[in-house]
Amino acid sequence: MRDRSPGPATRRLSVWLTGQRDHVTQLHDSGYVPGTEADTDRVPPAIAGHAITAYTHPGELVLDPDCGTGTVLTEALRAGRHTLGLTSDARWWAIARANVTAARRDGACHDGSVLDAEPKTLATARAAGLVGRVGLVLTALRTTTADPAGPERDLDSAFNNVATTLNHCEPLLRPGGHLIVIARPVRHPDGSLADVTTRLITAGVTARLIAVDRCVALTAELRGNRLITRATFAERRAARSCATGTPFALTAHHEVLVFQRAADTELVSAATHRQTSPMQTTRHNLSGLEDQARRRVA
Numbered sequence: 001m002r003d004r005s006p007g008p009a010t011r012r013l014s015v016w017l018t019g020q021r022d023h024v025t026q027l028h029d030s031g032y033v034p035g036t037e038a039d040t041d042r043v044p045p046a047i048a049g050h051a052i053t054a055y056t057h058p059g060e061l062v063l064d065p066d067c068g069t070g071t072v073l074t075e076a077l078r079a080g081r082h083t084l085g086l087t088s089d090a091r092w093w094a095i096a097r098a099n100v101t102a103a104r105r106d107g108a109c110h111d112g113s114v115l116d117a118e119p120k121t122l123a124t125a126r127a128a129g130l131v132g133r134v135g136l137v138l139t140a141l142r143t144t145t146a147d148p149a150g151p152e153r154d155l156d157s158a159f160n161n162v163a164t165t166l167n168h169c170e171p172l173l174r175p176g177g178h179l180i181v182i183a184r185p186v187r188h189p190d191g192s193l194a195d196v197t198t199r200l201i202t203a204g205v206t207a208r209l210i211a212v213d214r215c216v217a218l219t220a221e222l223r224g225n226r227l228i229t230r231a232t233f234a235e236r237r238a239a240r241s242c243a244t245g246t247p248f249a250l251t252a253h254h255e256v257l258v259f260q261r262a263a264d265t266e267l268v269s270a271a272t273h274r275q276t277s278p279m280q281t282t283r284h285n286l287s288g289l290e291d292q293a294r295r296r297v298a
Helices: 023-029 045-055 071-078 090-105 119-123 125-130 155-172 196-206 233-240 262-275 286-297
Strands: 061-064 082-087 112-116 134-140 173-183 209-218 221-223 226-228 253-261
Touching: 023 045, 045 071, 045 134, 045 173, 045 253, 061 071, 071 082, 071 090, 071 112, 071 134, 082 090, 082 119, 090 112, 119 125, 119 155, 134 155, 155 173, 155 196, 173 196, 173 209, 173 262, 196 209, 196 253, 209 262, 253 262
Parallel strands: 061 082, 061 134, 082 112, 134 173
Antiparallel strands: 173 253, 209 253, 221 226
């Protein structure tokens, strides 16, 4: 187990140093089963591990409602947390379960389960026992499917799926719990980067969640004062191509959006209001948060 401390072991920084090892090395060194790498939307183990140790305590429950091949579940077990994952894809379910089994074999002693179910199951009576018990919901924005015949998912569909998932997960969070969405950079057909941040914040607001942190999880290696990108051959070829006249840049990070329940942040705001003067009080405005996100992205 990496973390047996009484509280979160990682200081909450806005830039996460999670790219010192490439994804393949991360999977190999942590004993992930073959096939895990086929899930291109997976949360990289280093990012999952950092989020779990920064936002939960040992023994808490970590949920991934669309877990893919199970990297979040595996890292939660290795960090001494209970974990539950859902996936409706039989291929991913088998691999995720194998990864959970491997973690248990390597010494993880907490509960870890993978359900063959869709995120909407969390809104049924089957999930009644989870209400108010989840310390962290950690999941990825999934823009691809496990179907080799049709791997691409429409971007609007991906955002609609995650919005629905957030809505199902909001009642499950314990007081003070967090919900984190990891999103790798996504490009439109013309090569421009999609604004995932604003749309994720909008999805959170619809689910009665407030964005409390926006972080950058590096996928590039920090070497001295330089970032060494880890781009695929296709990404490097696109960056060199000038056929469309659109400039390309190699991406070096994943976006991280951290949410809490609106009810929790309102209680904190009310407590702060009682302790400070009106000029020092921060007011949380749900409708204004989306505009703020757009200004930050612009």
